[in-house]
Amino acid sequence: MLAELSSELIVEVQRTAKLLVAKQRICVLTGAGVSAESGIPTFRDKQTGLWSQYRAEDLATCTAFARDPQLVWSWYQWGRQLVSDKTPNPAHHALAQWQQHAGLKNQQLTIVTQNVDDLHEQADSTVTHLHGHLWRNRCSQCDMPHNGVSNSKSFNRVTSNRNSSDNSSTAHNYNEKLLNCTDCGGYIRPDIVWFGESLPSEAWQTAENAAANCEVFISIGTSSLVYPAAGLAQIAKQNGAKIIEINPNPTPNTVVDITLVANAGVVMPQLFSQISVLLS
Known part of the structure; x- marks a missing residue:
């Protein structure tokens, strides 16, 4: 419930939800922090x-x-x-539910991950893997x-x-x-994908296109230090997208418009709950 969050974070979650329901094309990038909450x-x-x-x-x-x-x-x-x-945590499930809900509400939610595990798939998301499987x-x-x-x-x-x-x-x-x-x-x-290797071209093209064409780009549980994936937020920003970061330890990134300082497993269920109400 929203009561589990601080009053400041509740306000930010509500503001974020209102922004998201007003947009049609959203790109989400997940990183190691999301899997870490499942014990990986x-x-x-x-x-x-x-x-x-x-x-x-x-x-x-x-x-x-x-x-x-x-x-x-x-x-x-x-x-x-x-x-x-290891099994999906509340963040994985919330993203999957949002993706499925979005499809019914004329909203496109593209999920791209730097993680190599299959927890997104276990939660029933459709996801593009940048670093392999x-x-x-x-x-x-x-x-x-x-x-x-x-x-x-x-x-x-x-x-x-x-x-x-x-x-x-x-x-x-x-x-x-x-x-x-x-x-x-x-x-x-x-x-x-090992250190020094190129990302799979098809996956990268999907991610790059999603970032370039989205109206909102959300970075979840990633330090934004590993390139070229870390450059996706820059691509989105250059094309006019709003940038949201969900991370208990935010990165010093000047392109971010909204920062939700908490674990994804705490924020994402609350954010999806607000989105589903606004979209219903």
Whole structure:
């Protein structure tokens, strides 16, 4: 309920809701802070356990994989197991509900994420991933998607791609044995954008178009430090959009018009509640 928020934040949420219902094209960018509220560690978090001697920046690179594919693959398998039981939080659900509600009210809500988990999809959102997908693999040499599952008695995680046309389900396991591409024999790697790699062109084009054509751009749970995604707000601003930031630790960004200083899981349900009332 709105009573859970401070009086100042209540006023800002209400002002934000009135702005949003008056617009038709809205672009949302979510970052690590949204996933963190579901218990998924961020790149800035210190590695733990057996991985405490490594930095994420030293493992999530093509150079690291070429040098020691077993090490990098094992790290990702450990990471997959670490987040396998994580579920969407109130921010994910509120965004999904808003997206579905918007479609009925002649409002276009495009969600773009820097996160590689599937929590938006679990909440039933349609989302564009800029940095890849944790639960997908591809060949490190020929880029062929790899959907096979190696023989393993380890944990399996079954996910369904709610946004895919074939509604297929894929079983994931956490075996650390390296996999080989059935086409070229190259090692299989996670389908994630590593440091130094370009963003997937189709996803970036979708995000760039949404930012350039939106009337409101909302940044949620992201530090706005990782480019080129961090430049989307600049693109939106240059094209006349209002910029909203939802973050418990706001970034010193001069393009922001409204800042909601709180966790997304607290603000988004209240914001959607106000929006749904105004749109009804």
